[in-house]
Amino acid sequence: MKTLGEFIVEKQQDFPHATGELTALLSAIKLGAKIIHRDINKAGLVDILGTSGISNVQGEVQMKLDLFANEKLKAALQARGEVAGIASEEEDEIVVFQGERGENGKYVVLMDPLDGSSNIDVNVSVGTIFSIYRRITPLGTPVTEEDFLQPGHAQVAAGYVVYGSSTMLVYTTGYGVHAFTYDPSLGVFCLSHEKVRFPAKANMYSINEGNYIRFPLGVKKYLKYCQEQDEATSRPYTSRYIGSLVADFHRNLLKGGIYIYPSTASHPNGKLRLLYECNPMAFLAEQAGGKASDGQHRILDIVPTQLHQRVPFFVGSRSMVEDAERFMAQFPDE
Numbered sequence: 001m002k003t004l005g006e007f008i009v010e011k012q013q014d015f016p017h018a019t020g021e022l023t024a025l026l027s028a029i030k031l032g033a034k035i036i037h038r039d040i041n042k043a044g045l046v047d048i049l050g051t052s053g054i055s056n057v058q059g060e061v062q063m064k065l066d067l068f069a070n071e072k073l074k075a076a077l078q079a080r081g082e083v084a085g086i087a088s089e090e091e092d093e094i095v096v097f098q099g100e101r102g103e104n105g106k107y108v109v110l111m112d113p114l115d116g117s118s119n120i121d122v123n124v125s126v127g128t129i130f131s132i133y134r135r136i137t138p139l140g141t142p143v144t145e146e147d148f149l150q151p152g153h154a155q156v157a158a159g160y161v162v163y164g165s166s167t168m169l170v171y172t173t174g175y176g177v178h179a180f181t182y183d184p185s186l187g188v189f190c191l192s193h194e195k196v197r198f199p200a201k202a203n204m205y206s207i208n209e210g211n212y213i214r215f216p217l218g219v220k221k222y223l224k225y226c227q228e229q230d231e232a233t234s235r236p237y238t239s240r241y242i243g244s245l246v247a248d249f250h251r252n253l254l255k256g257g258i259y260i261y262p263s264t265a266s267h268p269n270g271k272l273r274l275l276y277e278c279n280p281m282a283f284l285a286e287q288a289g290g291k292a293s294d295g296q297h298r299i300l301d302i303v304p305t306q307l308h309q310r311v312p313f314f315v316g317s318r319s320m321v322e323d324a325e326r327f328m329a330q331f332p333d334e
């Protein structure tokens with residue numbers, strides 16, 4: 001059995017110039033994940049379910065667990081000298097870690113502390129997503145928004161924690177994707193899937209089909225293609241939608257599939273956030289042999305202009321994302 005801590009230290013030795021800072025940062029995320037795991041698992045027993053009565057800067061109601069997870073992760077990251085600041089789906093602005101320690105931190109962390117808010121109260125899988133960049137402003141100064149508005153291909157690490165039937169942490173530093181299952185009796189994450197790749201065969205599609213009428217024509221045509229009978233390509237495909245990006249992505253990563261949150265008539269840029277959701281998942285997808293696109297362009301090449309910017313999102317097995325892109329190109333909206 002190999003623990004996440006041991007695995008990270010072992011990998012670090014492969015890189016002679018590594019200073020161990022990223023290792024320390026990942027262990028802060030690990031600690032945050034354990035705290036969130038613990039509280040999610042007794043959620044029905046303590047006063048942590050339901051809405052907080054507050055909305056975030058995007059006008060979405062914040063659940064108590066959204067805020068709880070945000071505070072716990074922020075505290076775990078602030079306790080480390082490696083992090084100069086964070087940006088979070090639950091914070092209006094960037095949070096700059098003040099003082100000498102924060103100003104000398106080399107990294108910034110962007111996060112969706114609790115993904116899948118609509119599933120919190122009903123005991124369905126939720127997640128945490130994180131994305132790590134090296135700051136671009138000089139060391140010894142407070143970080144600015146510029147440090148956070150970097151294209152996804154500049155990420156140095158990204159990952160998620162899925163709180164499902166077991167809790168798993170899945171991450172990449174650009175050398176493949178590795179997954180660790182949490183053993184609550186020992187309090188450690190143990191390596192369970194090394195070098196995860198999307199399987200060659202892919203036949204699942206995940207999309208909120210209730211919005212069908214508002215989808216772009218290319219997505220409508222692609223969905224009909226998924227539902228057609230064709231033995232050679234194993235169609236019809238199977239539909240699976242949990243409504244937590246982390247859980248849907250995780251299943252598709254292990255089983256082969258595509259997740260789509262397209263633009264809709266009411267949300268021209270879709271619902272998912274480029275910096276906290278799409279970039280980290282896109283980095284993981286590419287590292288696992290998959291693909292991530294906005295329907296036309298590679299997600300990791302988009303240069304962000306706003307912290308809470310949204311983007312249409314197609315992610316998963318390469319062949320399925322490429323098919324969906326072909327339909328988008330072939331059937332543009334008038």
Ligand code: AHG
Pocket residue numbers: 060089112114115116117118208243244245246271
């Ligand atoms: P969050 O809970 O962080 O706001 O994210 C929810 C996202 C994503 O996880 C999920 O796949 C999607 O919203 C579900 O949206 P719909 O309910 O519109 O399908």
Ligand code: MN
Pocket residue numbers: 112114115116245277
């Ligand atoms: Mn989310």
Ligand code: MN
Pocket residue numbers: 066089112113114115116117
């Ligand atoms: Mn969230």
